[in-house]
Amino acid sequence: MQNTNLDSILESRRSQPHQLIEVLQDIQEQHGYISEETMATVSEELGVPLMDVYSVASFYKSFSLKPRGKNVITICTGTACHVRGAKLIVNQANAQLDVAPGETTDDGQFTIEHVNCVGACALAPVVTENGSYHHHMDSGKLRKLIKSLESKDTEENSND
Amino acid sequence: MTKINTVNDLENLRNKILEDREKFRATLVICGGTGCQASRAGGVIDEIKKELDNHGLNESVCLRTTGCHGFCEQGPLIVIEPDNLFYCHVTPDDVHEIITKTILNNEIVERLLYTDPVSGNLIKTESEIPFYKAQDRQILTQNRQVDPCSIEDYIAIGGYTALGKTLFEMSPESVVQEIMDSELRGRGGGGFPTGLKWAECREAPGDEKYVICNADEGDPGAYMDRCVLEGNPHLVLEGMLIGAWAIGASQGHIYVRNEYPLAVDNIRVAVQQARESGLLGDGILGSKFSFDVEISRGGGAFVCGESTALMASLEGKVGEPKPKDVHTVIDGLWHKPTTLNNVETWANVPAIMKNGSSAFAAKGSKGSKGTKILALTGCIKNTGLVEVEMGTPIKNIVFDIGGGANNEKPVKAVQTGGPSGGCLPVEKFDLPVDFDELYDAGSMIGSGGMVVMDEETCMVDVAKYFLTFLQDESCGKCVPCRIGVSRMLEIVTDITEGRGKLEQINLLEELGDTLSHTALCGLGKTAANPVLSTLRYFREEYEIHIEEKKCPAGVCQELITYAIDPESCTFCGLCKKACPHNAITGEKKQAHEIDLGLCIKCGICRSECKFESIIIN
Structure with missing residues (x-):
């Protein structure tokens, strides 16, 4: 992680152990995961033992300790989504990308995650893709979404 | 931003805002809540801005982007004031017509009106729509009146006058008494009397005290606090x-779920505006009262909805609950007396102070006063956020507001209260939304999730779903929850996969009973409710799974097989194309077949088939 970035996140929070979760939230948001190296810096700057930083980072679901893929597809598995077929969406993602929720494809393009509820229950089943919401999803819509992201990536690569 | 130093300043500002708005001959209210944003309301808003500009209407037509109106299923929604014309499923392409016809010529764009699914009639205004008509929207109605990022909007509808009244006309003791008299009970799930909590915290020794807003709405299937x-x-x-x-x-x-990015953004803006206007800070409205608020984002742990775990999380620690030998009103955040209330509970307070406790207590049932916001979702026609008077029977909510089943399959049950609640069968739909009555029936109001289930929902699978959720979310601190939930999940999994035995049902009940008596926190104590309530009302489904190795709803993968009905199959080939496991064979215009050796019963073919030709055996 670039030190300047981490510096700005830690700014005004140094030596304040209770800011640990807020700091980790910002690191997660900006960098997609929390590395061991970052945890060591946070530990030192906030004055929290490294063991406690690790225990908090591994306890809360918001934090990923591994780098995530370029595209993060989050499938809501809340109750309303469950009764309207969220499992089908998980099955589709699993079959199409050959990864289970929580895993990243070998080429680093996709991470599939599930979330307990995004609070858009009336539009179930819901999937968020890189932060944008897709409602009334079904297996076909997810297949097309993944394909469009794949072709977008290929296009970007060929322009490089 | 104008500094508001006194109650008079507040009143003057309100009058000025209202005066400034007299120039508007119409207001376009567009829902910009998470639901409507998912339905691409953002594009509609951009188009409206462009059109208003093009027609030079910025000075005479007001555009107000608001939070959730509740009827998410019909989004994006636009209400046009003053006539409250209601347009639904609006797209950016419709905007030009709305401006040129409705705004400029008072003509109605009929295709954007809501069609009553029963009568087939077109409905013009929100209040005539059955979904809204059967509600009592004391809190939610304001969502339509304010842009969440505009403190002026809130002040215009009388915002912060309750605070002024409280600070200058009432003593702290009389405020507590007023809340006690209102009989307001916590909306987060526990239903604890709010006034009692405040009184205990007020009397607790210590100069430094805290208030917390619990916006860590972790119940899957509930989103009223977000809205x-x-x-x-x-x-x-x-x-x-x-x-x-x-x-x-x-x-x-304010401890808010990070999964609700818009809520985090909007409360941050609101706190900043309140600070700039002097409504947060020192000497509020010229009184001696000083108060400020810090916002913390939750880390995505369900257990942090429990008060002691939430406080641990606010202190930057792992969110594990503590035994409540001493209540948090005495020993809470940083060991100081702390009052923690849920979002909806706090939202009820200003109206109680403004209109008096008796007005609040006039609504509701004997032990549950006021209104309750419910997230009505699942297998029904009108899904969305609804607010009803406490005591309203479940059937009115599911059938009058929700419009009943969303397909041919009849409604079978309603799940209330999330992972701590239970499933109630149709025969119990006469039960009112009431803390005590739902508890006695083996469920609870909880935070207000109401997920309707039809005959394609397997109740054993629902129990398994909640146990999987709870096993995943158990913080692991106490043995009954950590081990008990896992054992229950093992048993229920056995039942859904054809290995169940009848005697395991008794074991489930025994484990559930132990859990409710011995777990450390409220979440552990109630963790068995989804299993116990489904056993109470849907025991037969468990028995069929065990004795006949069948899943009547056709959900449990190990107990079903898929086949193609040759009669209705049109040989279109969609299922074959969609099957990720190449388990479907057959040429175009020829009978298709499923190879049961390759089929993993994922259900994708069935969801793709347009002719309902994939059948479950």
């Missing part, structure tokens, strides 16, 4: 200010 915080953040702040003054706190915390 209130996202749509009307100043209402929650005003409630917290009144509570803080009553108990003697000068610092508040």
Whole structure:
């Protein structure tokens, strides 16, 4: 992680152990995961033992300790989504990308995650893709979404 | 931003805002809540801005982007004031017509009106729509009246006047008494009397006290707190200010789910605006009362909805609950007396102070006063956020507001209260939304999730779903929850996979009973409810799974097989193309077949088939 970035996140929070979760939230948001190296810096700057930083980072679901893929597809598995077929969406993602929720494809393009509820229950089943919401999803819509992201990536690569 | 130093300043500002708005001959109210944003309301808003510009209407037509209106299924929604014309499923392509016809010529664009699914009639205004008509929207109605990022909007509808009244006309003790008299009970799930909590915290020794707003809405299937915080953040702040003054706190915390990015953004803006106007800070409205609020984002742990775990999380620690030998009103955040209330509870406070406790207590049932916001979802026609008077029978909510089943399959049950609640069968739909009555029936109001299930929902699978959720979310601190939930999940999994035995049902009940008596926190104590309630009302489904190795709803993968019905199959080949496991064979215009050796029963073919030709055996 670039030190300047981490510096700005830690700014005004140094030596304040209770800011640990807020700091980790910002690191997660900006960098997609929390590395061991970052945890060591946070530990030192906030004055929290490294063991406690690790225990908090591994306890809360918001934090990923591994780098995530370029595209993060989050499938809501809340109750309303469950009764309207969220499992089908998980099955589709699993079959199409050959990864289970929580895993990243070998080429680093996709991470599939599930979330307990995004609070858009009336539009179930819901999937968020890189932060944008897709409602009334079904297996076909997810297949097309993944394909469009794949072709977008290929296009970007060929322009490089 | 104008500094509001006195109650007079507030009143003058309100009058000025209202006066400035007299120039508008119409207001376009567009829902910009998470639901409508998912339905691409953002594009509609951009188009409206462009069109208003093009027609030079910026000075005469007001555009107000608001929080959730509740009827998410019909989004994006636009209401045009003053006539309250209601347009649904609006797209950017419709905007030009709305401006040129409705705004400029008072003509109605009929295709954007809501069609009553029963009569087939077109309905013009929100209040005539059955979904809204059967509700009592005391809190939610304000969501339509304010742009959450505009403190002026909130002040225009009388916002912060309850705070003024409280600070200058009432003593802290009389505020607490007023809340006690209102009989307001916590909306987060526990249903604890709010006034009692405030009184205990006020009397607790210590100069430093805290108030906390619990916006860590972790119940899957509930999103009322998101909508209130996202749509009307100043209402929650005003409630917290009144509570803080009553108990003697000068610092508040809002603990909000990070999965609700819009709610986080909007409450941040609201806090900043309140600080700039002097409604947060020192000497509020010229009184001696000082108060400020800090916002913390939750880390995505369900257990942090429990008060002691939430406080641990606010202190930057792992969110594990503590035994409540001493209540948090005495020994809470940083070991100081702390009052923690849920978003909806805080949102009820300003109206109680403004209109009096008796007006609040006039609504509701004997032990449950006021209104309750419910997230009505699942297998029904009208899904969305609804607010009803406490005591309203479940059947009115599911059938009158929800419009009944969303397909041919009849409604079978309703799940209330999330992972701590239970499933109630149709025969119990006469039960009112009431803390005590639902508890006696083996469920609870909880935070207000109401997920309707039809005959394609397997109740054993629902129990398994909640156990999987709870096993995943158990913090692991106490043995009954950590081990008990896992054992129950093992048994239920056995039943759904054809290995169940009848005697395991008794074991499930025994484990559930032990859990409810021995777990450390409220979440553990109630963790068995989804299993116990489904056993109470749907025991037969468990028995069929065990004895006949069948899943009547056709959900449990190990107990079903898929086949193609040759009669209705049109040989279109969609299923074959969609099957990720190449388990379907057959040429175009020829009979298709499923190879059961390759089929993993994922159900994708069935969801793709347009002719309902994939059948479950």
